[in-house]
Amino acid sequence: MPTQIGYGYVKGATEITKFIDLPIPEPGPNQLLLKIEAAGLCLSDPHTIIGGPLAPKPPKPMPTKFVMGHEIAGSVYRIGKDLEDKPQFKPGSRFALQINQACGACEFCRRGDDGNCSESSQAYGLNEDGGFQQFLLIKNLRTLLPIPDNVSFAEAAVCTDSVLTPFHAIQKVRDRIKPSSKVLVQGCGGLGLNAIQILKQYQCHIVATDLKPDIEKVAKSYGAHEFYTNLNDSKHEPMSFDVIFDFVGIQESIDISNKYIKRRGTLSQTGLGRYKFKMPNFTFAFREVEVFYNFGGSSAEQLECLQWIAKGWIKPNVQLVDFEKLPQAMQDLTNNKIRGRVVFRPNKL
CATH class of the missing domain: 3.90.180.10 (Medium-chain alcohol dehydrogenases, catalytic domain)
Structure with missing residues (x-):
């Protein structure tokens, strides 16, 4: 054989x-x-x-x-x-x-x-x-x-997770994202950069963060309006973000979400940086913060992602x-x- x-x-x-x-x-x-x-x-x-x-x-x-x-x-x-x-x-x-x-x-x-x-x-x-x-x-x-004819094998491969996962996460909360919304994307790795491109289609204000300063140029080219290696060094006020997408998933990113999410804001949790961390139960409760967890997505969403790539809306x-x-x-x-x-x-x- x-x-x-x-x-x-x-x-x-x-x-x-x-x-x-x-x-x-x-x-x-x-x-x-x-x-x-x-x-x-x-x-x-x-x-x-x-x-x-x-x-x-x-x-x-x-x-x-x-x-x-x-x-x-x-x-x-x-x-x-x-x-x-x-x-x-x-x-x-x-x-x-x-x-x-x-x-x-x-x-x-x-x-x-x-x-x-x-x-x-x-x-x-x-x-x-x-x-x-x-x-x-x-x-x-x-x-x-x-795979659509104008989508490469490499693009189609990463679409199965690196594009699909943030797409799925965003679709679950898309009714909360409006042109007037201020949205934070924590982590500009494979998933975060694709999330920025997807969010760009919703015409919201996108703020991106990542510990790696060299990511700023590509994050902004994909649609981020602002980029910071540490959001605490920015002029953004606490409790000022409508929606936060956490593609990091460590205690530090949870603490940032706790500090900057609005009352009745939405936290979309996707990053798996740690197996466990502590959620601020009381503060999320009295502010009525909604928390969504995400993992992968459906085949219908994956087919839709491939069409977004084919149309040039996402460039992995x-x-x-x-x-x-x-x-x-x-x-x-x-x-x-x-x-x-x-x-x-x-x-x-």
């Missing part, structure tokens, strides 16, 4: 593991083999190495080894015999993948919220084989989302890195040396 190269999780390892003899599977009758054209790197990847994979739904056991990479785009390489009469799956067709393996039949899936599927907790690259390899067997065809900040440099890129990401989103091309060794 032919083999391929990949990178992934091995229980007990302290860094990502290189696999040099992964078998290239043959698709079954209703399956297809996807040639990986782009796979994005995310902070969830080093988090997986440190904290372990996403827990599967029992009785499925916790995996001890799998290929990582959850931001995936590719082209159909080979199809099973039962797909030969389905032109949408012909070889060469371009798809991005929905990360979670939604069932399509549960209560949440049937109402369009398949990002919260209650019957499956399987996710590409987070607890089963993902995109840090050259070919991926697709068993669940509903995870395949077509991506940099292509050689696949064999993946371990170093992950280390650089952990050490805060990465700007924007890193994307690998596994079939371009």
Whole structure:
């Protein structure tokens, strides 16, 4: 059987593991083999190495080894015999993948919220084989989302998380965002920069913060009206922001939100910088602050994100890195040396 190269999780390892003899599977009758054209790197990847994979739904056991990479785009390489009469799956067709393996039949899936599927907790690259390899067997065809012609594989790959997650977070509170709204975006990494571009379409006043001063130029080019490395050094008054998006998720960012959110303001919490932190329960209560937590998004939202990219409303900040440099890129990401989103091309060794 032919083999391929990949990178992934091995229980007990302290860094990502290189696999040099992964078998290239043959698709079954209703399956297809996807040639990986782009796979994005995310902070969830080093988090997986440190904290372990996403827990599967029992009785499925916790995996001890799998290929990582959850931001995936590719082209159909080979199809099973039962797909030969389905032109949408012909070889060469371009798809991005929905990360979670939604069932399509549960209560949440049937109402369009398949990002919260209650019957499956399987996710590409987070607890089963993902995109840090050259070919991926697709068993669940509903995870395949077509890529518009004028969207690149790299853009489509990061769209599955880096664009989808802030898009989902913003859609949940969009009725609170008006042209007169003052909105704070904390953290201008991959998600935050895309959030700024999305928020620009709502014509609100956007204030961005990040500890890295060199991010200011790109943040403003994407639509931020103001940028600060420390909001406390600005002229903004406490309790003056209508909506705050926290893409950092540490105690310090929570403290900033507590200081600057208005009465009856909205806090959208997305960043996963820490596993735990303390929320200011009493002050949020008497100010009637609404807090929303976010994780990923639905397939319908992902398709919409791809259309936004196709229209030029979102231009993901991506940099292509050689696949064999993946371990170093992950280390650089952990050490805060990465700007924007890193994307690998596994079939371009």
